[in-house]
Amino acid sequence: QVELNESGGGFVQAGGSLRISCAASRPFHNYVMGWFRQAPGNEREFVAYIDALERDTVYSDSVKGRFTISRDNGKNTLYLQMHSLKPEDTAVYFCAACVKSCHEFTKELSNYGYWGQGTQVTVSA
Numbered sequence: 001q002v003e004l005n006e007s008g009g010g011f012v013q014a015g016g017s018l019r020i021s022c023a024a025s026r027p028f029h030n031y032v033m034g035w036f037r038q039a040p041g042n043e044r045e046f047v048a049y050i051d052a053l054e055r056d057t058v059y060s061d062s063v064k065g066r067f068t069i070s071r072d073n074g075k076n077t078l079y080l081q082m083h084s085l086k087p088e089d090t091a092v093y094f095c096a097a098c099v100k101s102c103h104e105f106t107k108e109l110s111n112y113g114y115w116g117q118g119t120q121v122t123v124s125a
Helices: none
Strands: 004-007 010-013 018-024 033-038 045-050 057-059 067-072 077-082 091-098 112-115 119-124
Touching: 004 091, 018 091, 018 119, 033 067, 033 077, 045 067, 045 077, 057 067, 077 091
Parallel strands: 010 119
Antiparallel strands: 004 018, 018 077, 033 045, 033 091, 045 057, 067 077, 091 112, 091 119
């Protein structure tokens, strides 16, 4: 089991940048990781994926080219660097560790078994 704790959210103007982090409670180098987000009234949606050795990353179409997922296995920390933020990026952002069907890319929420509590990102117009 691994506990995840997001941080770094906040308020930013449209066009700005923000980096959010996700600290794992123990070494997480064996876990495929993902970032998801949930806006008020919406379902939780996939944002980005990274494999255990940082060889493969996948992004949703809505953030491709603006967001970058990365990880530092030595620090047990996952990151999401966000640039050119838009008001529609406003959401609670969650990190998650894959526990099922992780041998290839997956964005299915049910395949991610460990979740953080989320960090709020608000982008003003």
